[in-house]
Amino acid sequence: MSVKECTHHKNKGRNLLRKLCAGFFILAFIVLLTFLITWAILQPKKPRFTLQDATIYSFNVSAxxxxxxxxxxxxxxxxxxxRIGVYYDKLDVFASYHSQxxxxxxxxxxVYQGHKDTNVWxxxxxxxxVxxxxxxxxxxxxxQSDGAISLLIKLNGRVRWRVGRFISGRYHIHVTCPAYIPFGNKQNSAIPGIVVGAGIKYQLSQRCSVNV
Known part of the structure; x- marks a missing residue:
């Protein structure tokens, strides 16, 4: 008699476990489906960055x-x-040359960036x-002797997305802007510069690549 009761309890426990697993998978499927439908409706796009200009004040290589x-x-x-806003929680900018x-x-x-908004820094x-x-x-x-240098202006940081009241977790953002800056032997410069105080300003209007 006791053996039958023990087997009955085991079967009952297995059935309960199967029901819990099935419920979990159904819930996960519903959440994933909702996310995919929302994503398809919103059609999110990455922010678009443009390097507009650069003003050179000093650039010297010494021993x-x-x-x-x-x-x-x-x-x-x-x-x-x-329909999607962007929180720029952290954004650091620096220049690199040949991967250094x-x-x-x-x-x-x-800063928070609303729908269709533009920020300029x-x-x-x-x-x-260095x-x-x-x-x-x-x-x-x-x-520098040739009169131009190709740098990469990079912005790295973290962003969050906002849809209505929902705010996502943080995502890494990496922005790379090619910058062909004429200086040094300025007589050979293909891009004219404008004197701004103690520096020379060059209009670049260079589109940047963005990875999130």
Whole structure:
């Protein structure tokens, strides 16, 4: 008699476990389906970044392969979404040359970007006696002598998406803006510069790549 009761309880426990697992999978399927339908309706798009200009104040390579630079950039970000807002919780901008960071990080203030809104930032990017790899030091000196240098202006940070009252978790955002900046031997510059105080401003209007 006791054996039958024990078997009955085991079967009952298994049935309950199967029902719980089935309920969990059904709930997970409903949540996933709701997310996919919402995603398809909203059709979210990544923010669009543009490097508008760069003002060069100083850019000097000295021995033993140290770089001191100071320039200001203007970069814009547009939210192309009709129903999705963007929180920029953290955004750092810096310059790199041949995969090497050549300036310090400059932080951009956190901001919320509404539907179809555009934000424009003009941070200063600089570095004092930043060590440069020997091969990059030689290339920098040569580029400066030739009258132009190809840099990458990068913005890295974290964003959140807002749909109505719902706010997503944080996502990493990586923005890369190619910047072909003429300076040094300015007589060979293909892009004319405008004197701004102690610097020279170059209009770039360069579209950036964005990864989220």
């Amino acid at each position: 033993p392969i140290l770089l001191s630079s100071n320039f200001q950039i203007t970069v814009s970000s547009r939210n192309p979404n009709d 960071q050549i300036t310090y990080f400059t932080a951009i203030q956190p 003009s941070p200063f990017i600089y570095g004092t006696n 060590p440069v790899a020997p091969y990059n030091g030689a290339s920098l000196t040569q580029d």
